[in-house]
Amino acid sequence: MPPPIDIKRFEQLKAVGDLPSPRGVAIAIIRLTQSADVSMAELARVIKSDPAFVGRLIKAANGLVAENRRAVVSVQEALMVLGLPAVRTLALGFSLLSNYRKGACEGFDYGRFWSSSLLMALSMQALVQRVRVVPADEAFSLGLLARVGELALATLYPADFSRLLKEVARSPQLRQLDLEQTAFAMTHCELGAAMLIDWGVPTQLVNPVLCFERPELADFAEGSREAGLVQCLVLSRAIAQLCLAPESEQARLMPAMLQLAGRLGLPRGDFVSLCERIAREWSEWGKLLQIGTARAPAFGNLCAADETESEPAASAADPTMTQPGSDMPVLIVAGDASERAHMRVLLEESGFSVHEQADYTQAIESAIDVQPCLLLVDWSGENCGASLVRALRTTRFGRTLHILALLDADDDGLLEEAAAAGADDFILRPIRPAALAVRLRAGRRTVTLQRELEREREELRHFAAELSISNRRLQEAAMTDALTGIPNRRFAIDRIQMEWAAAARHSRPLSVMLVDLDGFKEINDAHGHDVGDIALRQISATLRGALRAQDVICRTGGDEFLVICPDTDLSAALGCAERLRSAAHDMPIDTGGPRVRLTVSVGVAMREPSMANADALIKLADRGAFLAKERGRNCVMSAQVVHATS
Template sequence: MEAINQSRFKELKATGQLPSPKGVALALLNLMQQEDVTIQSIAHVVQTDPALSGRLIKFANSLHFNTRRPIASVSEAVMMIGLPMVRQLVLGFSVLSDHRNGKCNAFNYQQFWSCSLATAIANQALSAQAKTSSEETFTCGLLSGIGRLTLATLFPDKYATVLSTAAGAPPDELNRLEQEQFDTDHNELAAALLKEWGFPLILIETIYHHENPEKGDFQAGSRAYTLVHSLSLSRSLANLCIADEGSRRALLPGLYVLGARLGIDAEALMTLSDHVVSEWQQWGKILDVPTQELPSFAEMAASLPPLVEVAGSEASGKTDQAELPLRILIVDDDKAVSNYLQKLLASHGHTVFSAADGQEGLEKVIEYNPQLVISDWVMPNMDGIAFCKSLRTTRGGRELYFIILTALADEDRLVEAFEAGVDDYLVKPFSVKVLMARLRAGQRLTQLKEEISREREEVRRIASELAVTNRRLQRLALTDPLTLLPNRRYGMDSLEQEWEAAKNSARPLTCMLIDLDRFKQINDTYGHDTGDVALKQAAKILKNAARTQDIVSRIGGEEFMVICPDTQLKEGAQYAELIRRTFEDSLINAGADRVKINVSIGVAQYNPTMPHFSALIKAADDALYQAKLNGRNKVVACTSVTSR
């Protein structure tokens, strides 16, 4: 990842206009930098801002946490979310509240935040589904476009000109124009700001590359690959959420391709997208961000036309390949020429539309989706060359076969035409014989493109099916069949990964081992069926209690492990006590009886002196042993452990 020129960023920072937290949010961020900060002190400051309190409680109660009972207090919400995520949420909500409007007249601030909110919700949902266990994915999505907001804030007039020039162009063109005008671009600015705010490097790289993930050169299947493609898919889904009805038809097919890269089949993607839209609408009311009503994604998919439209005669096998009927758009301000071409081409079985200039031609391309364009060069408003250049910047326009009509065929003009993206030309006045010969060349190329398109669609279908199968096999290999929790193998692999992350970034890591008290007695008294019910109930309690960054697994018998990234020992012990009390309040059915389940929990924190991640498990196991010796139904942290 190329870093922004530091001297340039310092210049921009010195203006004092960069997006930054203020008020209660700034006080919270400063407080959370203190080593002895407590959940109670954080909650006390949050409560001074009723709006922020409501947003954090809403987030704690969101479906991503699957809480067993609703969270009603700020302190519970902070404990459930975890301090690292609270910090990122406070930052994101603060920037949103302070930058709802601005002076850049070409920058739609309301639409920007609506799209950013949808991106955040989609990114969090995809992260939960992919089990990437990254607690900042919501805020990562919310702030993924912060660079564009920054440029609109710092340079409202100049950036309005850049946005107008780049309208409809791909992201790379916008980046190029930004570099020319500001000596930086929105992706570089976003990366610099997130680094300034203390985001992890992997999320900074995710945001920097999400508009073009292939440039990131991430290894397929790696965590970085999953994060950047998840954010790319989230942004595409968000663009569809804010689009008008006509634009959604063009955006929807692209979602399936992005989903397949993450192993998500079409049906699962539609279900997830419907959930994202519902959450987006709920969050929009809470944050006062505009949203809109959308049909279900199944309804939108059903309204799409077939990938390739085939004429009835072709379907019956009677049409020669060289005479494939085409959808042709005639663009010419001379009505006599336009009418003549329409009648001529229609008589050969083609479907023909017309437009009087390039501007109207762009509208007709969107409306009728032609396969071939015949355009005059000289026209009012937008001439043929400008029209062709505009078409080539769009996805559908790049596929069109473009023939231009010209009165002059000198070498320089033809070079200009081909450089603009023209495929062929006709010199006026033209003969019907030459026109039809040029048209057959376009027919052959169009037919070849459609065959390639069908083959690609088949490859995507097969890839989607393989992705589903691979995900199912991987899930079976890493899942405990009784409790449906991740198994010992998954738990140990995850602990090793989090161990390496903690060691490399000096971030805290806590691990707890949980053992069901007197489980053998339950089996002996009520039978193994009741024992299985007890294990399933324990798994459900742990899953419901887990925070978004936690990793819960069954590691054997009646023993479970919970990995808590970015968690200090004191916070981990508080969390363990919350789990213990939840078990203490729970009963399971054992025939006519109701049986109470108690647990003993050992908690340990990563220490740089530990030689291997197994040392962390050993410390938690010693703490668990001490809890058993002390009478069971207790939480013991490693600092009070006496080794066996």
């Protein structure tokens, strides 16, 4: 299973931060689609008030109809094709796109983010129509929002996230997720998944989103819907990366993408046709949404090139064909072209991949592009060897770079200057091949040891990540009721304290419900605890299903539940409690044997400024539950209402 989401951390971000959220008509659409008795006519009327969303909705619906069917031309037809869950998620995604096209995070490319998200949406829709793991309308929305956590981090922490992205760009070997965990105590995958759950997206769809950027953590059963979704998301991300990559990079990315398609059982020809269709739709959707799109790659040519090069590539992978040191690029920075040529010959004879730069002002950019393991830099005359080395040593990759200073004479002053700047070794002119070979062997040995050390560090980081996941799972287990699968009393205590503090700090309403099962002891006594356990699991699921997305239900005792309702006044809480009572009353319990029914008595209370703490609020709700029992059970009561009317 994927790593659990740190809900407490998410609630902290939600309470104090400005998370991306839908606005305007999208909110009305989302609320309507969450209502059990919404009519299509009422929903269509709200949708028609936003002409932009009408166009997008009809476009999305037409992407799902068969080619030989009449095109969708009205909102009502689109609603019938898509269904309410998909309409809700599309409204959410398109609202975010409209309202978060730009922001304060300088290092975050908002245009590229949305173009990539659109590509993922179209790729997911096309892929699931072949592998059929989820409905295509759900897949489109899932692809569009799969990386919304990055947008959230850019919104919440614009300066810090910008610095983090620049650090990743400078040092590609760094893992963005690891840096995010250190900087924000939550990765964009975890944050995005928590946001999707908060918006009502089913957990079965969210779990693949949580781990598709680290598929090695996905432990779904072979052939399961979640496993198929992870594969589709990984391939969709690869398609988006290739479409947005420079033309010179596309051929390099194609083989891995074809391999991913093969795992999904897609023949090359079919996959190329699918990619070409995605590219066409990308251009059409880009115009509709006013999102920048690039020229579509020539997928057929890229696929043909991969087939042509596959055999030589396999030969090149043979270790016996690899020259020693060929995986260690070297950068020469020197103004004299003849000297650079001489050193190139000596280095290539030793098996190094050689790159040159004559301009010292461009040397740092060359070093960032090449990412060399060794650097030979001329330290003579007016050249700026010292400033170049100092600048490189401030970068992450530059700290592990092995640097040789090329000196005119064995001068103690120059040696001290080179050492102070950060050079590791030196070589004197005229360059003797034997002397250079000794220096290169020393440099290669140092680089090899550094790489081994980095591998060991990566293994430790991986072990630490696994340990962190295990700890989170243990923590989640400690906070979950084993029988019903909902949060337990320990979680309830922590959560009510957090919500109490947030309500007091921001002067927001906070209500709670105490739910007591009527006649549960009699079921246990008459039919045994096994029947009682079945009834308890089913009534727990019913209660949870009757609550709103923001409400939290916890089992605090054998037949007692606490419901925490943030941002909810007493009137709204009473309405929610009545809906909960009605759901329990109407639910037949299937035990596979004796027929039993359960009702609930609910006490409701709202936080008042005079209350000392959360315990006082819970006691007041408990008083309401007691009054409900006295009144005859199967009802909702609030001591605050009784007191106000007495």
